[in-house]
Amino acid sequence: MVALSDRKIEIVRTLVESAPDKIVGGLQRALADTNGDTVLASVRQIVETETRDRLLRNAVFQPVAPLCVGDGSDKNSLVFPARALSCIWSGLKAQVPAEVAAAAKVSAEAATAVATGRRAPDPNAAFDSLVRLTADALRSGDQRDFRAAAEICDRARPGGAETLAACLDIAPVVRRAIARLPEWVAHASGDTNAGARLAYKDSVAIADDAGPRFFEMLAAQLTPPWMVLRIISAVMDKPTERYLADSEVGGFPERVMNAIDEELKAIAGMDLDAGPEAGRAAGRLVDLITQQVFELEVCIELTRESGWGRRILEQKQSLASVVEARLRDADKLSTAALPLQSSSRFSRPRKTGPKLDTPPDSKAVGRTMTLLHFAHEIRRGANHGGFSAAHAKAMEKIGGMIDHYVDEVLDHIRTGDVEDLKIAHAYLRAAADFNGLVRDNKAAELLRRRAATACEADSPQPLKPKAG
Known part of the structure; x- marks a missing residue:
């Protein structure tokens, strides 16, 4: 196969060098099995060279590399544009190539020593030397790449270049x-x-x-x-909330509490029509809030009467409230998904048995599954979150409703009161799916076997052909 021309190789190299780390890593995995004199083999060589270069870059700038994400405009945390990291690395390679090569050598020696079980040399001295050179070059702006990095940082936030240099210090x-x-x-x-x-x-x-x-x-x-x-x-030394709030690092707890407020809104606004993953995602947010509150309470001396302590207490109460509301919704929707008939023969309408004349409402079943996935996801952290009793009560109520409904449907099948077995079986399958989330997979499988047995036993048997 014809190899890529030099011009196309340079185009590919430029594209790879400008791609995010995640993309380069994906390309490396995708091209791992490429060999021989194919077109992709030359691309693979470019990707592997770039991967090694970035590993060295990220090792040298390990303390600041995770801060270089996106366009660096996030106002809630200290970040810098990802392009700034690429620029200062290019600047280093152009300005002090011998020092970069020396750092690469000691880094490779350390990796080889670790792989072979020998004592590894410490590359940190070489890395730190490069970092100090970078801080000085970023401030002076004499070299083109460092000047570009400073401009990029300053566009992202006022004084961004000096802040990055201060981080490098x-x-x-x-x-x-x-x-x-x-x-x-x-x-x-x-x-x-x-x-x-x-x-x-x-x-x-x-x-x-x-x-x-x-x-x-x-x-x-x-x-x-x-x-x-x-x-x-x-x-x-576990500061009081007042002392920490007045300090220069008081923004860290504030950031966590602000995140909790957003997470509470997301749980309350969960889209019930988005499917089970939406329910699980909201459940994970519940666990996340529980962990965040725990960290705040353990790491800071809080007072419940005012300030952060009061705010965190209100957040815990809001979490319990929104979870309990979702559990009530699960109860209502599961009843709507497994409907019973109402009789008007009594002074007050009464539920007299399963409604099996129409197929299950797919929307009601889907919403119920979303909420039950949510309830299933939060079961382990319910005690720490302060809603263990509400969760247990809701699951017990829904589980009892499922048991009663299934018994009623099976009884109707046995007595021949079901016109369409397919509809009855569809309801039983939905009940089994619910049961798997309320209880466990074994309970769901048992219900499915009972449904299959009942429906097969009641199905009309085909006539056997007469002999002769």
């Missing part, structure tokens, strides 16, 4: 802290708290206003980012 401190993040987040103790405090002091020794940047850079390394509250709490 404390990058060596943050790099050492990143290695200890799992320990700091997982095990709060005197030793781990002391390590976090020392790293914080090292950063503010470089710049008095470095504290917020230090925590922003650590938060970008964590999943989820709000786990940085544990480190803030360790550094400040």
Whole structure:
């Protein structure tokens, strides 16, 4: 097969170099099996070269790389345009190619040592040297790529270039802290708290206003980012809400509480017609809020009467309220999806048996499934969220309704009061699906077997041909 021309190779290289990391990674996986003298083999070589280059870049700029996302215009957190990272890396390679090559060499040696079980050399000194060069070059703007990076950052936010340079100033401190993040987040103790405090002091020794940047850079390394509250709490020895609110890092808890408000709105506005995934997504938000509230309560000394403590208490009450409302909706809709007939022979209308003259209402069944997926998703965190009793009561009520409905339908099938078995079976299948979410898969499968057995037993048997 004819190889790509040099001009087309350069076009592909330019496209690959400008693509986001996620796209480049996807291309690498897609081209992994390409070999030989094919057109794709040359593309694969370009992608692999770019992948190695980006791995080195991200290692050098590990403390700031996660902050370089999108267009850098997010006002709720410290971010920079992704293009700025590409520009400063290009600038480094153009301005100090020997130092970049040396960093690549020590990085490769470290990777080889780890793979072979030998003691690995520490590449951090080489990386930190490049970071310091970058901060200086970004401020001076003498080189074209660094000047472009500064302009991009300043367009995204006022003083963006200087803020990025200030982040690079404390990058060596943050790099050492990143290695200890799992320990700091997982095990709060005197030793781990002391390590976090020392790293914080090292950063503010470089710049008095470095504290917020230090925590922003650590938060970008964590999943989820709000786990940085544990480190803030360790550094400040579990501060009171008033002290933390008046400090330069008071925005971190505020950000979490604002996110909770948005998550509560999303749960309340769940689209019941969007299907089971919408229900599960809303259920995951419930668990997320529960975790966020827990972190706020554990990391900060709160007062229930006012301030953050009062706001968090109201959020917990709102969460319980919106969850209970959704559980009531699940009860109403499940009853509508498995309808009973009403008789007017009595002074008050009474439900006399399953309504099996029309097929199930697909909209009612779909909405019920959405809400039951929601209820199923929140079952583990119901106790911590403060709605365990409401959840248990709703599931017990819906489960009892399903049992009664199924018994009634099966009884009608046995007595021959069902005109269309297909309709009856459709209702039983819907009830089984509901049962699987209210109880478990075994309960759902048992109901499906009972339905299949009843419907098969009541189906007319085909006549057998006479012998001879």
